[in-house]
Amino acid sequence: MxxxxxxxxxxxxxxxxxxxxxxxxxxxxxxxxxxxxxxxxxxxxxxxxxxxxxxxxxxxxxxxxxxxxxxxxxxxxxxxxxxxxxxxxxxxxxxxxxxxxxxxxxxxxxxxxxxxxxxxxxxxxxxxxxxxxxxxxxGHGAMDEGERRNWHFITDFLHLWAAGGWVGALAAFALLLHQAEPRLPVLARTLTGFETAGAVMVLVVGVTGVVNYLFIVGPNIEGLLDSTYGQLLALKLVLFAVMLVFAALNRFHLSPLLEQARQTGEHSVAVNALRRSMVLELCVAVVILGLVAWLGTLSPVME
Structure with missing residues (x-):
């Protein structure tokens, strides 16, 4: 309990x-x-x-x-x-x-x-x-010592900040889209502006995630799925891939669709589609955070 x-x-x-x-x-x-x-x-x-x-x-x-x-x-x-x-x-x-x-x-x-x-x-x-x-x-970085501990912490910091920026942006977009009459010019501008910031966040999360795995488990994946830690980590990676799919959908389809809808004046379909996508992506992010919280209590040693 x-x-x-x-x-x-x-x-x-x-x-x-x-x-x-x-x-x-x-x-x-x-x-x-x-x-x-x-x-x-x-x-x-x-x-x-x-x-x-x-x-x-x-x-x-x-x-x-x-x-x-x-x-x-x-x-x-x-x-x-x-x-x-x-x-x-x-x-x-x-x-x-x-x-x-x-x-x-x-x-x-x-x-x-x-x-x-x-x-x-x-x-x-x-x-x-x-x-x-x-x-x-x-987290696991606290169990390291010396220089390894310092570098592990730095990697953890970057990972947490990049993930926090991503989660906060999803929450902000969900709130903006939830308004009865979203301000389309501001929404379109912030979506376009987030393209660069979002790409940097995704890159940092991905790179630091790999580095953290090397710190915790090492350059080894043999028998990974035989442990609870490995199974949860694999599920986290699958959900992270799902978030990337949502991000790509928003970037390459729904954001341009919203821009086109602004010009025609019929934006309700585009706004609703973008709203659903953002909320679903945020929900996946929340599940990933639950897995991260669980992973932090487990030993990475293969069972």
Whole structure:
């Protein structure tokens, strides 16, 4: 039961912090000037504040569950010294403190959105990037030592940031398309602008994913499917390929279709098709995050 709770908390943290980072990033590289103000196109303030508060709550719950699992103690009075020890005397605790500080910074920055929308999103992006990177200390990279540990962490950071940017962009497009009357000029412009950013994110996710596999398992695939870890990893790769298919469909068919529909004035079919595609791609991404949360609790050693 405790393992299931741990996986659920890991999944929730991955999704929450990726949305925090990715939505702020989308606002900076896709939107312009006053479009970055909460309510102009996207409700940045409630969305980012919610993810920030959830990030703090989920982090506290995750720390308590980790302390309980490691100590085997359920009584709160006896558990508290173990929590203090983990928070102040371990690398995991150091990363946890850094995450909480980054989330406090992001929460403060959200309050500045109405007055300085660009600066606000930039600070949220910074806080979200740091908070998201701290999740690497709960992964396989934390088991490495020396230079290998450092390079593994750097790879994890890049992987998390690229994935977070992708997930945040999908969520932003889904929200834009969900509006009763999507602003077609802005939507068409952001879709076109995302082509380069999206390609970079996909490339970084793919390359760092391969490098992470080499760090964790090594240059070996023999017997991979004989383990739970290998089976889940294979499923993750299949779903990643599905996301690439959706991305290609959006890029080469649905986005041009929307541009053509703008010129004819009959855009409902194109908008609905793009909306379904974005939502489905986001759902696949959420399932992948669930697999990632599960994979992080498993040993890569072949069974």
């Amino acid at each position: 405790s393992e299931s709770i741990n996986i659920a908390l890991r999944f929730a943290l991955y999704l929450d912090l990726m949305l925090l980072f990715g939505l702020a990033a989308f606002g900076l590289y896709s939107l312009r000037g006053k479009e970055r103000m909460s309510g102009a196109l996207l409700s940045f303030a409630p969305l980012l504040l919610t993810t920030t508060v959830l990030g703090v709550l989920l982090s506290v719950l995750a720390m308590v569950c980790m302390a309980r699992a490691m100590s085997g103690i359920a009584d709160w009075a006896e558990l508290w010294p173990h929590i203090e020890m983990m928070v102040f005397e371990t690398d995991v605790g150091w990363s946890w403190n850094l995450r909480i500080a980054a989330l406090v910074l992001a929460g403060f920055a959200v309050m500045l959105n109405k007055r300085w929308p660009s600066a606000s999103l930039a600070l949220v992006l910074l806080g979200g990037a740091v908070a998201l990177a701290t999740l690497a200390w709960a």
